[in-house]
Structures are given as C-alpha cells and as structure tokens.
Amino acid sequence: MQYLIRFIFSLRSLTRHPLQSLFAIVSIMVGVSLVVSIDSATKNANESFRSSAHALSSSATHRIISNSLGVHDSVFYEIRMTLPTLALTPVCDGYIALRKKYVTSQSARQHTGHLLGIDALTYGRIRTNSYDHDYSTKDLRTEHTHHSSAEANFSLVQLLPPQLFERFLRGDGMIITRGLADDLDIQTVQDSLTVFLDGIATHHALLAILDNSPTIPRDLVLCDISRAQEIYYHRDSAPYPVVHRLEFACTNPVLLDSLKRILPKNLSVVAEQSSDNSLSTMSSAFEMNLHALSMLALIVSMFITYNTVSFSALQRRKEFGIMRILGVDGRGIAWLLLRETLIISTIASLLGCLLGSIIAETMTAIVSGTINDLYKSIGVTAHLQWRSIAKGCTIGITTSCCAILPIAWECAHMPPRTIVQHSTDMSTHRSLLIMSVAGLCIFLSAWVLLASITHIVAGFVAILLLIVGSALLLPLIITLIVSSVTRIPLVKHSLWVMIALRGIRLSLQRFSIAITALTVAVSTVIAVTIMILSFRETVNHWLIQTLDADIYISPPSLVARTATGMVKNQLMTALIQQTGVHTYNTFRSRSITLPHTHQDRMAQLVSLHLSPDSYQRYRFKEAVPNPWKEWHNAHTVFLSEPLAHKTGLHTGDTLLLPTADSMRVFRIAGIIYDYASDVGVIYINSRHYQVWWQDSTISGVSLKCSPDSIATLLQSSRTLAQKYGQELLIRSNTALRTTSLQVFDSTFRITDALRLLTLFVACMSIFSTLLAIQLERSHEHAVIRALGMDARGVGKNVLLQTTCAGIIAGLCSLPLGYAMAHILTEYINVQSFGWSLELQVDILSILGTLCITIIMAVGAGLYPAYHAASTAIATTLHEE
Amino acid sequence: MVVFLHIIQHSTVSFMLSLRSLTKSYSTTAGTTRILHDCTADIPRGTMTAIIGKSGSGKSTLLNILSGIDTPDSGSLLINDISLHSITEQERTAFRRKHIGFIFQFFHLLPGLTALENVLFQQELQGRLSEHDIRHAYHVLESIEIAHKAEYYPAQLSGGEQQRVAIARALIHKPDLLLADEPTGNLDPDTANIIFNLLVHRIRADKQTAIIVTHSMEIAERADRIYEMRHGTLVALQ
Structure with a gap:
C-alpha cells in the first residue's frame, strides 16, 4: 500500500507538468529509437550477409576450391571413385539478376537472386546429416503438389513429385522462394524466368515456389548443377565444364590427407571456417563504420536523455528543498527522483523501441543498398530484432537513471535551505572552475590517448572524451562569451538585450545543458559532413586523376x-x-x-x-x-x-x-x-x-x-x-565518374538519415529546455510586463535569448566538430579502411550548418516566446 | 492610433482616479470566488491614499486592476475621465509604462540587471537611453541613499536595499500614479520604518498621487485618506 501511494505520488508529480513530462518522454523516445533502428539495421544486414554466405550450404566441414578457373567436373568423379566413403557434393554459387520472362525492362525491375546450383542427390546426403532443421519440408511446397511430409528431411526425391524431381535433375528449371516470386510478380509456376549474368540473358522454366521461411534466404534461386554450369559457362570461361567448389564433410584426418594427396595442384582444401573469415574480414570495415555511426548516435541520444532528465529534476529542486525542510531525508528524495525517472524512461523507452522498429525498416533498406553497392549483392530482410529492442530499452532506462544520479545525490546531500535558495542557479565560481579544469583535462586526454594508442577503439573513446570534456568546458565558455558581449558599448546601452544575455548566465546550469546538447548534436553533424566531404573530394580528385580513358566498357x-x-x-x-x-x-x-x-x-x-x-x-x-x-x-x-x-x-x-x-x-x-x-x-x-x-x-x-x-x-x-x-555498360569518362560519385553518395545515405535524426533530437531537446526555462522565468516576464513592456517586447526578449543560445552553440560546435572530424578521418577511417584522406572544410556548408543551428534555436524558441508574451501578469505575480 | 494618442495626451493634463462599482471574481474548479464587490472610491490628485485589509481581502487584486494589469468583471475605472479598461491591451501597457509606477512587496527587481540598470530599465521602456537618463537615475538613487550600490546585482543587496532600488525604479519616470503593494511587508520593522519614511518623503516632495496597500494601521495613518477593504468592498475610514 505504501509503495502504491508513493507510486501514485510520483505519477501525480509527472502529470502536474504534463508538457515537461511529454517532452522528456519524446526526447528519450527519439534517442532510444535511434539506437534501436541503427542497431536493428546493422543486425539485419549482418544476418543477411552471413545467411547469404551460408545460404543452404551443406553441413560440410571443408571445401575444395580452385585457384584459377573452377573445379573440373572430372575431379568430382575421380574423388568419388577413389574415396567412396567421402560425402562430397559439387556446388555452383553466385549472384544473378532475375526478371519475369516476357516482361519488358520498362515495366519490371530486375531483382537480385542468389543462385545455388546443386546436385540434388549428393547435396541432400550431406545436409541430412545435421541440417535437417534448416530446411524441412514445411518450407518447401510446390504449386503442383502441396506435398508436405513432416518426417522428410531435405531431399528433393521425397519432396517433389517424381516427374518434377526428374525435371530438376535434368536441369529443366529453377525453384525460387515465395518472397522472390512476389518481387518478380510471379503468381504460379506457369511463369518463366529470365536470368542475366554479365549482360547475357538466359531463359528458364519455373519448377516450384518455396514458402517463405526464416531459415531460407529470401533471394534463393535453386537449380540443378548442370543448369548452373550453363549459366556460368561464359563467366567461368574454362575450356571444360567446371563447378565452383566441392563441399564435403570429413572429420577423419587420414581421409583428409588421402584426399589432399590425390587433388590436382591447382586445387586446395580449405576449412569452412576459413571462408567465414574471408567474408567477415571483407565486411568488418563496413560493420565498423556502422558501429561508429551507431555509437555517435548513441552518445548524442545519451547526452540528450541526460539533458532531459536532469533538467526536469533541476526544475524541482525547490520542491525537494521544501520536502527536506519538512523532514524527508536525502535518501527519500533520491528514491523519489529515481522512481519518477524510471516511470518516464520506461514509457519513453518502450515507445522509442516501437518508433525504432518502424524506422529500422528504412534504415535496413539504406544499409542493404550500401552493402549491395560496396561488397556483395544481398537481399536484406527487415525484421524485428529483439536484442536491439532490449538494448534500446536498457540504454534508455539506464542512461536516464544514471543521468538523475548526480542530481539525486546533490539533493540528498545538500542542506535543505541551500537547495531552496539555489533553486534558480547553483553554479558557483568554484564549481565552474572545477568543472572547467576537469573538462580541459578530459579534452586533452583525448589527444594523449590518440597519440599513444593506434587502435580504432581509441578513436571512439577519444570522441567520447572530446564530447564529455567540451560539455564540462561549455559553462565557462558561455560565461566568457556572455561577459564579453555585455561589455560591448552598444549592447551595454540596451537593457532588454542585457536582460536576455545575463539571463543566460543567471540560468547557466539550465542553459549550458541545452547549449551543450545542441553543440554536441551540431558538432556531430559538422564532423560527419567534413568527413564525407573530405572523402568525396579525395575520391573525386582520385577519379579525375585515374580515369584517363575516354570510353569504359564492362558487363x-x-x-x-x-x-x-x-x-x-x-x-x-x-x-x-x-x-x-x-x-x-x-x-x-x-x-x-x-x-x-x-x-x-x-x-x-x-x-x-x-x-x-x-x-x-x-x-x-x-x-x-x-x-x-x-x-x-x-x-x-x-x-x-x-x-x-x-x-x-x-x-x-x-x-x-x-x-x-x-x-x-x-x-x-x-x-x-x-x-x-x-x-x-x-x-x-x-x-x-x-x-x-x-x-x-x-x-x-x-x-x-x-x-x-x-x-x-x-x-x-x-x-x-x-x-x-x-x-554491356558503355560509358564515357564523365558518365563513369558521375556514376562512381553516385555510388559514393549512396554509401553515405545512412549518415544523411542519421544527421537528420540527430538534429531532430537536438531540436526536441532544446525546445523542451527553452520552454522549461521560459516557464521558470514567467515571473520575471510578468514583472517586465507590469513595468510597461508590451507582449511583443517580451516575446522578442525570449527570442533574442534563444538566438544567443543558438549562436553560442553554433560557434562552440565549429571547433568541436572539426576536432571530431579530424579523429574520424585521421584515426577511425585509417584504422577501419586504411584510406589517406585530405581534410576538406567547405566554409559554405559549415556556415549553412551554423545558420541551421541558429534557425533551430530560434524555431525552438518561438513557442516559449509566445508563451512568455501571453503571461497572465496578475496571476503570475499573485502566485509569487 | 490617433484616438490612442488623444487618450495619452488628455490623461496627462489633469489626473483623478475614480472607481465605480468594481467587481472581480475568480473561477476555480472549487467554484467561483468573489474578490471585489461594488468597490467605489474617488482618489483626488496629489493625495496619498492607504488601503488596509486582511490577507485575501482583495487589496492586491484592486491594485492590479488600478494599474491595468488585471481587468474588472464589471464597473468602471476612470483615470482623468478615461476608462482604462475600455482601451486595448497595448494601449493599457503604454499607459502603464508612462503614467504608473509600481512598488511590489517582493521588490521584483530583474536579477540580470544591476541596481542602476534596474532603475534605467523603466526609463528605457520610455525610449532610448541617454547620458542624461543615466545621470538622472544616479540622482534618484542618491536621493534614496542607495547610489553607492548602483553597480550591485539584486542578489548582492539586502531586502531593504532592494526595496530602495524598487522605489527608485517606480519614481524615475515621474509617474502620475504610484501604486505600492505592501512596500514594507517583507522587511523587518526598523528597515520598514526607514523605507516607508523615505517613500512618504518622496511622495510629498513630488506631490505624487499614491495608493499604498498595507497591513499596518500605523503606516496607513500617515496617509491623507484611508480605505479598508472589507468583504471585497472599499469602506472609507478617514
């Protein structure tokens, strides 16, 4: 009962400031949604990347691969004859473009498919050993038969009607998934497929359509090895029939040695794990890039969550002071704060996860587009990643609770009278100095770290240190800027300007949180912009220098x-x-x-x-x-x-x-x-x-x-x-360069989305903070109005204050953004990709970002200005 | 705008405050509370009027209505034969800025401005500041013995000092009507006495029309006229 009463008390506190609670929820929600969406997109892409690599792969332990033109057909038969106990299967594996036959290119898009050519008899033999759960018959139903034998393992013999199986073995046609069929607008197996490889088209009958299943890649195209060989014949260009690899399951070292002895010199045996390594090293840099972006988003959202939660606690310091005077102990106040934060952050995190899941679909599409452009053609399916949701919830709730801890500690340990007296501002010169020295030390430690450790993680930690150091330095910087500006004679003689400027210094703790949040968000945007620009310019320069021919031709x-x-x-x-x-x-x-x-x-x-x-x-x-x-x-x-x-x-x-x-x-x-x-x-x-x-x-x-x-x-x-x-793609020099830059730009599409979301979160944050500040200043506005300033004047005063906050945030984000860009290009990029980039700063785009920052601040100040202008003078003064 | 200018010019010629049957109620979820009921009074020019009454009797509400920061539900308020509540909000603000000085119980100095700047702020509301304005502000601060703390911020001043600055701010633009809402209510008795003496001295010296709301009968007795706010109605005591 006691807990219920406390819970109801906390809920009532939150509903007493509905707008503030709403903004707190929205800010945390957007922050969590960023984490969930990026994490989900990365995980989806990774899963597709890996599942495409293992697409219906057998439970083979090893592969026989060729160093040149593929594995000669005859090798398969020779091994079968020499080592009959070895479960061996030939595989042709690669990516193709597909289209429904008889559909003109204008009316239908091509889709990418993962073509797997198998020998149904031997392939099934390997799979049956251990992969029966992967590919059960419930996954495979044909339009002809609706055959489903629950006991059957993967075996086309059991699955397909005899006449169809015979056709499959003859290489008469292909089997595709329902998902791919839908993409290609194929309704029944009466339709046919046109396959494109290196610009050469071949036509194929459709034998069956597989039901969708999480265990089967959506882009799978299955056919007999002989048909796959025909499709790849041109590319493999061997004077004899080849397969791409032979897979086998073998744990017997003696048998393995025997096999190695009889293999021709151009063939080698590699463990399945090795091929995984190749793949993972290929994608690791891109994964690292995504994680870097995700981490930046996480830092920004963590900061904003801290901003929101700590601000709402700061607003209630006076109330806590009174409660302390009335006899509530420090622990009680701390628990009260934690309880309220827990309620808000749980609601916000759950909503954030919901929003993140929605955004994740778009993010996944962007990520898959980038992977297709850069590494490998894969079909990424966006589905809910429970681990990402759990991660988002944990981060949302944990960061919110961590953010409240210093404030809770402060309210719990300060003498009650001090809390009441300092309800407006608690930044003393001493605390400002301590914070600034700590900030400077943390800022410098980032560079020391970079100078001493050359690891990608050091780069990320350095960025984090830069942000934290700057956050601690900002109150001093704000104080210095405001003091300097108020000394300008023109400003000195305009008292309403002075009220706006000194108001920032007076509410330093509140304003510094808002300005820091905006600075961090904008500097992140500036850093990523500089990095992309530097990259783009370097690539463009390199393209101009390297592409010296007039016409480029390739399939x-x-x-x-x-x-x-x-x-x-x-x-x-x-x-x-x-x-x-x-x-x-x-x-x-x-x-x-x-x-x-x-x-x-x-x-x-x-x-x-x-x-x-x-x-x-x-x-x-x-x-x-x-x-x-x-x-x-x-x-x-x-x-x-x-x-x-x-x-x-x-x-x-x-x-x-x-x-x-x-x-x-x-x-x-x-x-x-x-x-x-x-x-x-x-x-x-x-x-x-x-x-x-x-x-x-x-x-x-x-x-x-x-x-x-x-x-x-x-x-x-x-x-x-x-x-x-x-x-063939036949392009002029200019067209190729343009296409290359288009591919480059699409690579960074995800960062565009991230930048927009970051700015949106920052905008939300500064809006809620400014509104809260203006609510707090409503008494001052009432006094000014009572003295004779009209409503427009009060509104202008608020807007001036928010504009100043925007300008300060913009100015501070320039050096911080440049420093972050330096780390991104000179350390993180080099460690993850290995490219040398020349740091390029586009003054116009930086000025544009600065303008956007100010516009954002002014925009965020519009409603607070309206609110201040419409202050009910008598009521506000009476409340005081 | 022409009408508005006419009102302003007309109001500066002769001054008298006349209240007729003013009523004011507040609606809350608990119901409607009547604060003022049939308030009627005439305040001659150049006089000092005190309004006394218990807490919650509606003294401050009346003062807010007199200054134009609140509006009555019914009745009329004439200042020099001009109905203050029949003009627009913007016109009322301009009127308040030019003709009314306000002293609050809790001083209400602007925390971001120094003592001098707080005084000058009232001047700035009238238009651009000149060197003459700054000298005049110093002079006013000197006259109420606080010039030595002109560069101090409100947080650095005591309650009595803050109220001196508030008085200076209310008088700097020589308002036609000075409204003081319990100007010594937040001060200790000794300081309250000093501050009130200072205020009365300035009112008398400038022949200022002033209405002072107070709890203290001792203070009220120094006024030319005394009204008591009783059940929302003004009752003349002297």
Missing part, C-alpha cells in the same frame, strides 16, 4: 563498385579493333583469398593491361625506384593502400598468392592510392596474370580516342555489344 555488375563479369572474347577483340581507338587498357578482376598469415583475408586480384601513357595516372604512396619498370617483372605486384594497411605489408615485402597450380611468392613494388575498394586490391600485369592463373578473360576495357570520335565510338560499341548478344 553490368550486381555490385556497383566492382566489376567481376566477363566480356566475350570475340566482342572484346571487336571493341579494341574499332576505327578511332588510339590505345586501350583492359582489366580482369577476381576475388582471391590471402593465405592464413593474413587471416585468410579476401582481396581483389586485378590484372591490368596498361598502355604506357596510363602509368603516370597511378599515384604511389610508396614504391621502389622506377616501379613501372618492375611492373613487367613476372613476380611483381602493387598493392592498394587499404590492403597494405590491413596486412601491414610495405614496398619490398613479399606476398604469397595462390596461383593456378601452386602458391607463389610475389614482390610488392609499390603501394597505390586507391579508393575503389576498402577490401583491398592486388594489381598484377595481365601478361603474367594469364600465365600464373591460366585465365585470359577480361572484365572490362577502356578505350582512348580523339575527342571527336567519342560519340561515334560509344554508338559503335553499343552496336557491337548488341551484335554479339551481350549487354
């Missing part, structure tokens, strides 16, 4: 930033032999897994055929003397800057690479600035690549010609592509 790629497709050999020859082509460069790009000494890291191996006049376009970060002479050496490679950074390799070091027949040592002759991939690139002369990897295919070509013939060559190249039946 369409599902991953915007990489081109791994193939151009048909005959078409390639025709393209470079066109009239008007002066010189040409070609490239071939493929993924490669570095040896275990480099954590099985995945990298891009790019073979280049360069005309000598293109050499000067490449900028070296470090290189041996005359690197282009070394370039012609058979055992020479160049590394991209990110790869050199991640592997710790330098010019002159050697690198072991898996070539077609064995591991070979290559010497690093230079480190090249490269912003195309954070995964890392190894450049090799095409002449030597063809020998070592026995691969003469080409992923793309760039043509140089006279300016007059660009248009003609663009047209004639398109005609040639049509003639040879391959869809």
Whole structure:
C-alpha cells in the first residue's frame, strides 16, 4: 500500500507538468529509437550477409576450391571413385539478376537472386546429416503438389513429385522462394524466368515456389548443377565444364590427407571456417563504420536523455528543498527522483523501441543498398530484432537513471535551505572552475590517448572524451562569451538585450545543458559532413586523376563498385579493333583469398593491361625506384593502400598468392592510392596474370580516342555489344565518374538519415529546455510586463535569448566538430579502411550548418516566446 | 492610433482616479470566488491614499486592476475621465509604462540587471537611453541613499536595499500614479520604518498621487485618506 501511494505520488508529480513530462518522454523516445533502428539495421544486414554466405550450404566441414578457373567436373568423379566413403557434393554459387520472362525492362525491375546450383542427390546426403532443421519440408511446397511430409528431411526425391524431381535433375528449371516470386510478380509456376549474368540473358522454366521461411534466404534461386554450369559457362570461361567448389564433410584426418594427396595442384582444401573469415574480414570495415555511426548516435541520444532528465529534476529542486525542510531525508528524495525517472524512461523507452522498429525498416533498406553497392549483392530482410529492442530499452532506462544520479545525490546531500535558495542557479565560481579544469583535462586526454594508442577503439573513446570534456568546458565558455558581449558599448546601452544575455548566465546550469546538447548534436553533424566531404573530394580528385580513358566498357555488375563479369572474347577483340581507338587498357578482376598469415583475408586480384601513357595516372604512396619498370617483372605486384594497411605489408615485402597450380611468392613494388575498394586490391600485369592463373578473360576495357570520335565510338560499341548478344555498360569518362560519385553518395545515405535524426533530437531537446526555462522565468516576464513592456517586447526578449543560445552553440560546435572530424578521418577511417584522406572544410556548408543551428534555436524558441508574451501578469505575480 | 494618442495626451493634463462599482471574481474548479464587490472610491490628485485589509481581502487584486494589469468583471475605472479598461491591451501597457509606477512587496527587481540598470530599465521602456537618463537615475538613487550600490546585482543587496532600488525604479519616470503593494511587508520593522519614511518623503516632495496597500494601521495613518477593504468592498475610514 505504501509503495502504491508513493507510486501514485510520483505519477501525480509527472502529470502536474504534463508538457515537461511529454517532452522528456519524446526526447528519450527519439534517442532510444535511434539506437534501436541503427542497431536493428546493422543486425539485419549482418544476418543477411552471413545467411547469404551460408545460404543452404551443406553441413560440410571443408571445401575444395580452385585457384584459377573452377573445379573440373572430372575431379568430382575421380574423388568419388577413389574415396567412396567421402560425402562430397559439387556446388555452383553466385549472384544473378532475375526478371519475369516476357516482361519488358520498362515495366519490371530486375531483382537480385542468389543462385545455388546443386546436385540434388549428393547435396541432400550431406545436409541430412545435421541440417535437417534448416530446411524441412514445411518450407518447401510446390504449386503442383502441396506435398508436405513432416518426417522428410531435405531431399528433393521425397519432396517433389517424381516427374518434377526428374525435371530438376535434368536441369529443366529453377525453384525460387515465395518472397522472390512476389518481387518478380510471379503468381504460379506457369511463369518463366529470365536470368542475366554479365549482360547475357538466359531463359528458364519455373519448377516450384518455396514458402517463405526464416531459415531460407529470401533471394534463393535453386537449380540443378548442370543448369548452373550453363549459366556460368561464359563467366567461368574454362575450356571444360567446371563447378565452383566441392563441399564435403570429413572429420577423419587420414581421409583428409588421402584426399589432399590425390587433388590436382591447382586445387586446395580449405576449412569452412576459413571462408567465414574471408567474408567477415571483407565486411568488418563496413560493420565498423556502422558501429561508429551507431555509437555517435548513441552518445548524442545519451547526452540528450541526460539533458532531459536532469533538467526536469533541476526544475524541482525547490520542491525537494521544501520536502527536506519538512523532514524527508536525502535518501527519500533520491528514491523519489529515481522512481519518477524510471516511470518516464520506461514509457519513453518502450515507445522509442516501437518508433525504432518502424524506422529500422528504412534504415535496413539504406544499409542493404550500401552493402549491395560496396561488397556483395544481398537481399536484406527487415525484421524485428529483439536484442536491439532490449538494448534500446536498457540504454534508455539506464542512461536516464544514471543521468538523475548526480542530481539525486546533490539533493540528498545538500542542506535543505541551500537547495531552496539555489533553486534558480547553483553554479558557483568554484564549481565552474572545477568543472572547467576537469573538462580541459578530459579534452586533452583525448589527444594523449590518440597519440599513444593506434587502435580504432581509441578513436571512439577519444570522441567520447572530446564530447564529455567540451560539455564540462561549455559553462565557462558561455560565461566568457556572455561577459564579453555585455561589455560591448552598444549592447551595454540596451537593457532588454542585457536582460536576455545575463539571463543566460543567471540560468547557466539550465542553459549550458541545452547549449551543450545542441553543440554536441551540431558538432556531430559538422564532423560527419567534413568527413564525407573530405572523402568525396579525395575520391573525386582520385577519379579525375585515374580515369584517363575516354570510353569504359564492362558487363553490368550486381555490385556497383566492382566489376567481376566477363566480356566475350570475340566482342572484346571487336571493341579494341574499332576505327578511332588510339590505345586501350583492359582489366580482369577476381576475388582471391590471402593465405592464413593474413587471416585468410579476401582481396581483389586485378590484372591490368596498361598502355604506357596510363602509368603516370597511378599515384604511389610508396614504391621502389622506377616501379613501372618492375611492373613487367613476372613476380611483381602493387598493392592498394587499404590492403597494405590491413596486412601491414610495405614496398619490398613479399606476398604469397595462390596461383593456378601452386602458391607463389610475389614482390610488392609499390603501394597505390586507391579508393575503389576498402577490401583491398592486388594489381598484377595481365601478361603474367594469364600465365600464373591460366585465365585470359577480361572484365572490362577502356578505350582512348580523339575527342571527336567519342560519340561515334560509344554508338559503335553499343552496336557491337548488341551484335554479339551481350549487354554491356558503355560509358564515357564523365558518365563513369558521375556514376562512381553516385555510388559514393549512396554509401553515405545512412549518415544523411542519421544527421537528420540527430538534429531532430537536438531540436526536441532544446525546445523542451527553452520552454522549461521560459516557464521558470514567467515571473520575471510578468514583472517586465507590469513595468510597461508590451507582449511583443517580451516575446522578442525570449527570442533574442534563444538566438544567443543558438549562436553560442553554433560557434562552440565549429571547433568541436572539426576536432571530431579530424579523429574520424585521421584515426577511425585509417584504422577501419586504411584510406589517406585530405581534410576538406567547405566554409559554405559549415556556415549553412551554423545558420541551421541558429534557425533551430530560434524555431525552438518561438513557442516559449509566445508563451512568455501571453503571461497572465496578475496571476503570475499573485502566485509569487 | 490617433484616438490612442488623444487618450495619452488628455490623461496627462489633469489626473483623478475614480472607481465605480468594481467587481472581480475568480473561477476555480472549487467554484467561483468573489474578490471585489461594488468597490467605489474617488482618489483626488496629489493625495496619498492607504488601503488596509486582511490577507485575501482583495487589496492586491484592486491594485492590479488600478494599474491595468488585471481587468474588472464589471464597473468602471476612470483615470482623468478615461476608462482604462475600455482601451486595448497595448494601449493599457503604454499607459502603464508612462503614467504608473509600481512598488511590489517582493521588490521584483530583474536579477540580470544591476541596481542602476534596474532603475534605467523603466526609463528605457520610455525610449532610448541617454547620458542624461543615466545621470538622472544616479540622482534618484542618491536621493534614496542607495547610489553607492548602483553597480550591485539584486542578489548582492539586502531586502531593504532592494526595496530602495524598487522605489527608485517606480519614481524615475515621474509617474502620475504610484501604486505600492505592501512596500514594507517583507522587511523587518526598523528597515520598514526607514523605507516607508523615505517613500512618504518622496511622495510629498513630488506631490505624487499614491495608493499604498498595507497591513499596518500605523503606516496607513500617515496617509491623507484611508480605505479598508472589507468583504471585497472599499469602506472609507478617514
């Protein structure tokens, strides 16, 4: 009963200030929703990333992969004959573009599918061992049969009607998921599919549609291995039928040794775990980037939560003082505060989780778009992440309760009379000095930390220290600014301006919380803006310098930033032999897994055929003397800057690479600035690549010609592509640069959303704080009105005060934002991606942000100004 | 605007305050409370009038209505034959700024301004400040013996000192009507006596029309006329 009464008392306190409680709830809610949405989006993307990697993979323990053109079909049969006890299955695996057949490109979008070509008989044999829960028959129903045998494991023999199974084995068609079917507007299996790979279209019948299931990737396209081989035939370009890998389950070391002995030299056995490593290292930088953004959002929302909760407690200091005088002990006050905070933060956190779940869908779409552009074509499904919700709730409630602790401690330990007397302001000179010294020390410790530890976490901690240090320094800075401005003669003779300015100093504790919240939010926006601008400018500069050809030709790629497709050999020859082509460069790009000494890291191996006049376009970060002479050496490679950074390799070091027949040592002759991939690139002369990897295919070509013939060559190249039946992306230099920058911009779409949300949260925070301050000053406004100032004058006074707060926040956020940008580009970016960026500051955009800050502050002050102007003079004075 | 200027100019020519059947009630969730009921009085120009009464009798409400910061429910209030509550809020504010000086029980100095600035603020409301205004403000502060603390902030002044500044602020613009709501109610008896003497001295010296609300009969007896607020009605005692 006693607890119920206390609870009701707390609730009544909250409802007595409904507007304040509402703002507190909204601020915490938005902060929590930021955390939940970003965390959910990251987790969704990660899950899709991993599930796509394991898409219906067997329970194999190892893979047999080729270092060059895939695994020859015959190898599978040889192993089956030699080692009949080994459960082995061939797999073709990759991404394709899909469209409903007979639908024109204008009316239907292409969708990405994850094509898995399997041998149904042997694949099922491996899966049945341990993956039966993954892919039960309830997941697989056909339109023809609605067959569902609960006991059956994954086995197409049991699942499909005999005639359909026979068709599947014959490679007559494909099976897709219901989700993908919906995306493609396919209703029944009567429809057919058109598959695009490297711009080459093939048509396929649809055998069955799988019901959606969380255990099956939404983008799965299943077909027999023979059909997959046909689709990939052009790309694999081997003179013989190949599969992408052989999977097997083996825990017997003797059997494993036997297998290794009989394998051809160009094939190697890797544990499944190794392929996981490659994948995780590939995406780790991006994950780190997302976590960085999430952390920034978290810091801002934590700060704002602190602001909101501590402010509402500060407002009631006088009430607490009176309660102390009446006999309530300090502990009672502390519990009262904690109880109220718990009520508010729980409501707000739950609402925040709800809002976050809604925003998460958009965030997930943005994140998946970025992953598709940068790393791998995956379909990310947005679903509720309970762990993110739990995290959001915990953060919301914990930070709110932590925020209230210092205030609760203060109210509990100060003499009652002091609390009452200092209800307006408690910032003494001494506490201001202590705070400032502490702030300065924390601020400086951030730089000491960065100078002493070169780890990405140190960068994040340094940003946190900068924010906390600045928050502690801000009250002193505000005092100094206000004191300086009030000494200006023009200001000195305008007493209503003085009232506004000195009001900030008088309510320093309240104003400093509001100004700090705005400063932190705006400086975060400035830091991210500077970072993106620096990145963009560096990339643009690099593109201008590197792209020296006039026309660029490559097959369409599902991953915007990489081109791994193939151009048909005959078409390639025709393209470079066109009239008007002066010189040409070609490239071939493929993924490669570095040896275990480099954590099985995945990298891009790019073979280049360069005309000598293109050499000067490449900028070296470090290189041996005359690197282009070394370039012609058979055992020479160049590394991209990110790869050199991640592997710790330098010019002159050697690198072991898996070539077609064995591991070979290559010497690093230079480190090249490269912003195309954070995964890392190894450049090799095409002449030597063809020998070592026995691969003469080409992923793309760039043509140089006279300016007059660009248009003609663009047209004639398109005609040639049509003639040879391959869809190609044929772009001019400018178009390619524009596309590249568009891809770049889309990469940072999530930061745009984050910036907007951060500003919104800051706006909410400053609005609630200003309103609270003005409510507190309503007595002063009543006096001014009683003395004869009209309502408009009072409103102007409030607006002037909020404008000043906005200007101070804007000015303080400039150096803080720049310092944060410096850490983001020089430390966090370098540690996570390895790119060298030149810090670029766009004065106009910074001024724009400054203006937005002031506009936000003024906007946030409009209602408080209206409220102050409409003060009921007599009632307010009477209440006093 | 022409009408408004006419009112202002007209009001400065001769001054007299006349209340007729003023009533005022407040509605709360608990019901309607009648504060003023049929308040009628005439205040001649240049006189000092005291209004006494118990707490909650409606003295402050009447003062608020007289200053124009509150409006009566019915009745009329004429200041120099001008009905204060038939003009707009903006006009009333301008009237208050120019013709009325207010002294509050709790001083109500603006915390962000020094003593001198608090006094000057009233002047600034009349228009731009000049050097002459600053000298005049010093002079007024000197006349009430607080000039030596002109640069002090309210928080650095005692209650008596704050009230001196409040008196200076109320008198700086030579208002036609001075309203004082228990000006010594928040001070100890000795300080209260000193402050009230000072106030009476200034009122007499400037031939100021003043209405002082007080609890103290001793203070009220020094006024030219005394009214008692009894059950919401003004009753003339002297």
